Amino acid sequence: MMPGMDDAVTAVHRTRISTQDEAETEEFIRQMYVGTRLRFIGTPDGARFTATIADLTSIAAGEVRSAVDYHAVTDPFDHYLFLSIRYGRLRVTNGHDEALLQAGDNYFYPLGAPLGVDLFDMKLRTLQLPAGRIAETAEQLAGVRPQDLRFDSTQPLSAALSRQWSALVAMAGSILLPDDAPGPDQLLAEEITRTAAVTALHTFPNSALTVAYQPGPGWVAAAAVRRAAAFIQAHADEPITLDQIATAAGVGGRALQYAFRRHIDATPIGYLRRIRLERADQELRAADPAGPLTVAEVARRWGWASSRQFAVAYRQRFGILPSHTLRRSTV
Numbered sequence: 001m002m003p004g005m006d007d008a009v010t011a012v013h014r015t016r017i018s019t020q021d022e023a024e025t026e027e028f029i030r031q032m033y034v035g036t037r038l039r040f041i042g043t044p045d046g047a048r049f050t051a052t053i054a055d056l057t058s059i060a061a062g063e064v065r066s067a068v069d070y071h072a073v074t075d076p077f078d079h080y081l082f083l084s085i086r087y088g089r090l091r092v093t094n095g096h097d098e099a100l101l102q103a104g105d106n107y108f109y110p111l112g113a114p115l116g117v118d119l120f121d122m123k124l125r126t127l128q129l130p131a132g133r134i135a136e137t138a139e140q141l142a143g144v145r146p147q148d149l150r151f152d153s154t155q156p157l158s159a160a161l162s163r164q165w166s167a168l169v170a171m172a173g174s175i176l177l178p179d180d181a182p183g184p185d186q187l188l189a190e191e192i193t194r195t196a197a198v199t200a201l202h203t204f205p206n207s208a209l210t211v212a213y214q215p216g217p218g219w220v221a222a223a224a225v226r227r228a229a230a231f232i233q234a235h236a237d238e239p240i241t242l243d244q245i246a247t248a249a250g251v252g253g254r255a256l257q258y259a260f261r262r263h264i265d266a267t268p269i270g271y272l273r274r275i276r277l278e279r280a281d282q283e284l285r286a287a288d289p290a291g292p293l294t295v296a297e298v299a300r301r302w303g304w305a306s307s308r309q310f311a312v313a314y315r316q317r318f319g320i321l322p323s324h325t326l327r328r329s330t331v
Contacts, residue, residue: 010189018050025049035075042069054176058193061173062126072117082108084169088122137197138208152205190239191303224249276302284325
């Protein structure tokens with residue numbers, strides 16, 4: 001570990017159920033997702049409702065398998081619950097609107113209205129994000145005020161984006177759900193949450209994608225960019241956000257993004273990832289080639305959930321694979 005590196009682990013709260021009981025299923029859904037009135041409509045012999053939820057507060061991942069068909073009426077959602085359907089069928093009614101979903105589809109439950117849900121022999125992955133985090137990210141990316149953020153569809157813009165979203169949901173589950181998986185450190189937990197929020201806004205049609213052109217937020221002195229860069233360099237091993245960087249610089253988040261593009265040709269978060277990549281390189285170079293340190297460990301510590309993605313970014317930056325750097329003799 002690099003000197004001073006904050007390796008505090010974020011606690012993962014895992015909750016499991018496996019039941020054939022209607023009331024137990026309803027209570028689990030109420031506690032984990034939303035208030036629900038539920039009725040089983042098909043119970044083959046031995047059929048069960050089984051689920052695992054892993055919650056980090058800022059984001060939650062789940063896997064649900066229901067061999068029991070059921071009908072439910074939900075209370076209005078106040079957070080985003082995304083579904084990635086692996087097999088089975090799902091029908092969601094929202095007033096006069098109806099969505100029919102099957103294996104391979106991605107969807108999220110719309111906010112603010114009770115929904116009718118009919119589920120048939122289904123297996124799916126779930127991802128939950130706070131509504132406030134999505135709205136905050138939209139404001140940072142596109143200058144859309146939180147109250148003006150609207151989703152125009154609950155399904156992805158394209159098949160390619162849907163596949164990318166499925167991969168992200170699966171990745172989050174692979175990190176959070178296994179019993180033997182350590183909880184991610186705070187930096188990685190924040191990176192997973194930020195990546196999910198940004199990707200959701202690029203995947204599902206919303207007003208942040210269609211907002212009319214807005215003039216830049218005004219001139220920002222180079223000194224503010226230098227303050228922000230210094231803050232990033234001093235806190236790169238912490239789960240810092242754009243708002244924290246902007247506060248340290250003494251300007252607004254959107255203004256800082258414009259200024260960074262003008263002065264550094266990167267966003268503040270892009271610059272943060274660049275610094276973290278340089279710190280990861282330093283850690284690999286300082287390591288004993290015969291020691292226990294692994295590339296995967298370094299990648300996770302510096303905010304990469306995927307060792308493969310870390311290797312790609314590292315090679316693009318340094319022209320060599322991180323495994324080669326680690327194995328290289330320091331003698």
